[in-house]
Amino acid sequence: MSALRAARTPSTGPGAALERYEAVIGIEVHCQLKTASKMFCGCSTDYDGAPPNSHVCPVCLGLPGTLPTINRRAVEHVLATGVAIGGTSPAMTRWDRKNYFYPDLPKGYQISQYDLPLVSAGSLTFETSAGPFTVGIRRAHLEEDTAKLTHATAHDGRRISLVDFNRSGAPLMEIVTEPDVRSAEQARRYAEELQLLFRSIGVSDADMERGQLRVEANVSLRMRGTEAFGIRTEVKNMNSFRSVERAIAFEIERQAAALDAGEVLRQETRGWSDDRGETYVMRSKEDSHDYRYFPEPDLPPLRIAAAWVAGIAASLPELPAARRARFRDTLGLSTYDAGVLVGDPDAAALFEATLAAAPPGTTPDPKAVSNWVTGEYLRLRNSATVAIRVSAADLAHLVDQVGGGAISGGNAKEVFAEHVASGRAVADIVAERGFRQISDAAAIDRVVDETLAANPGAVADYAAGKPQALGFLVGQVMKATRGQANAALVRAALRSRLDGPGGP
Numbered sequence: 001m002s003a004l005r006a007a008r009t010p011s012t013g014p015g016a017a018l019e020r021y022e023a024v025i026g027i028e029v030h031c032q033l034k035t036a037s038k039m040f041c042g043c044s045t046d047y048d049g050a051p052p053n054s055h056v057c058p059v060c061l062g063l064p065g066t067l068p069t070i071n072r073r074a075v076e077h078v079l080a081t082g083v084a085i086g087g088t089s090p091a092m093t094r095w096d097r098k099n100y101f102y103p104d105l106p107k108g109y110q111i112s113q114y115d116l117p118l119v120s121a122g123s124l125t126f127e128t129s130a131g132p133f134t135v136g137i138r139r140a141h142l143e144e145d146t147a148k149l150t151h152a153t154a155h156d157g158r159r160i161s162l163v164d165f166n167r168s169g170a171p172l173m174e175i176v177t178e179p180d181v182r183s184a185e186q187a188r189r190y191a192e193e194l195q196l197l198f199r200s201i202g203v204s205d206a207d208m209e210r211g212q213l214r215v216e217a218n219v220s221l222r223m224r225g226t227e228a229f230g231i232r233t234e235v236k237n238m239n240s241f242r243s244v245e246r247a248i249a250f251e252i253e254r255q256a257a258a259l260d261a262g263e264v265l266r267q268e269t270r271g272w273s274d275d276r277g278e279t280y281v282m283r284s285k286e287d288s289h290d291y292r293y294f295p296e297p298d299l300p301p302l303r304i305a306a307a308w309v310a311g312i313a314a315s316l317p318e319l320p321a322a323r324r325a326r327f328r329d330t331l332g333l334s335t336y337d338a339g340v341l342v343g344d345p346d347a348a349a350l351f352e353a354t355l356a357a358a359p360p361g362t363t364p365d366p367k368a369v370s371n372w373v374t375g376e377y378l379r380l381r382n383s384a385t386v387a388i389r390v391s392a393a394d395l396a397h398l399v400d401q402v403g404g405g406a407i408s409g410g411n412a413k414e415v416f417a418e419h420v421a422s423g424r425a426v427a428d429i430v431a432e433r434g435f436r437q438i439s440d441a442a443a444i445d446r447v448v449d450e451t452l453a454a455n456p457g458a459v460a461d462y463a464a465g466k467p468q469a470l471g472f473l474v475g476q477v478m479k480a481t482r483g484q485a486n487a488a489l490v491r492a493a494l495r496s497r498l499d500g501p502g503g504p
Helices: 003-007 014-020 072-084 184-201 241-260 306-315 320-329 335-342 345-356 366-383 392-403 409-422 426-433 441-454 456-463 468-480 487-499
Strands: 021-032 096-099 109-112 119-128 131-144 148-153 159-164 171-177 213-223 233-238 268-273 278-284
Touching: 014 021, 014 241, 021 184, 021 241, 072 119, 072 131, 072 171, 072 184, 072 306, 109 131, 119 184, 119 320, 131 184, 184 213, 184 241, 184 320, 213 241, 233 241, 233 278, 241 268, 241 278, 320 335, 335 345, 335 366, 345 366, 345 392, 366 392, 366 409, 392 409, 392 426, 409 426, 441 468, 441 487, 456 468, 456 487, 468 487
Parallel strands: 233 268
Antiparallel strands: 021 171, 021 213, 096 109, 119 131, 131 171, 148 159, 213 233, 268 278
């Protein structure tokens, strides 16, 4: 049986493979930085949708005799990332030439960093299904992006490759982890957390669909209980977080099946096919010495003053991990709710603004506000075709009204939907629709009595031990009051009559 076929048998699935082998995974992430111009020239980075090769100049085309100049903003973005991951920056760094020949590299080398990166020795902690997990980050360095290759078929049937240099020279940050990751899920969660961090501190939009965030994984296996690393495979072309998890899980499975079959693994680069759900060989894997690094002679060393880094640190917003901890430990939210809110910057901003806008003299309920934001707000926003409008003050008023029993939950959702669609004030919508909740016991008792008299079958079913009949009767009372009756009082009144001495 071939290794690929063996990999697809249930006996050697990823669960079984990880009982015998330990996966050792390192992640490399390339992130395109948010700057107005390219890394070493003044060409605009606003090239999405632009005609091919229209955002270029002699510098980013690699023409002879040109000289690069450093983009200060790109350097600051990497330093900010270093502060956010708790890394260290040297007093002096420099640039290096990474030499290789490929059509998307016009100079025949890439200006990058090798032994003196801008950031080293950081870490990132994130949540997994098994709890918090921390990955060590070896380095974060700055380099220029390559051009974009498009493979196509010519009119005569020949396969051709087209080169667009608009992207060539765009500022690119590469972040390399230690080989600390042990599962496909951890790899995915790390990449998701890194994207959230980039967006939170404003260094990148990190949109995978637009190629602004590219994730590559180095995967190897070793027998459990051993220390030596196995032969690693680099996996590329993972274009979504789901693909990251699927590709690494497949590669663990493939390598385990090959080792079980007595095959000798090769150090190679493999691509991921989302359609086929498998990796495929691209080329043999290079080592760092194959790139013949040497110091970039056209750029001077860059000195990094401690005051520069301190100023960047002082300007950073609250980081995602700290925000999650505050929502959980100070505001009492669950780990899940805190994660959902922090994972969506708009939702987190609305949550905090709603708490701050609570009506005077009231104490806002963070859990109730969280439920509205993660529930109704995200549902309406994600289903809308246009941007929706939400007033934090109106949402705070609505949450307070529901909590105080002035309006039912069902009617409140209807009011909120109207507010989002029209922008009208919640108080005006409630008054217009007559949605004041009925909490008067006498009024509720009267409707309950009428409902019991009109539904003898449901009363008999309840007496016969069918508890779902109670839910039906509650629904009938709510229908009769247009959803305005206090549901808790309705249920209590029904139980009093159905279970009391005079009940059925």
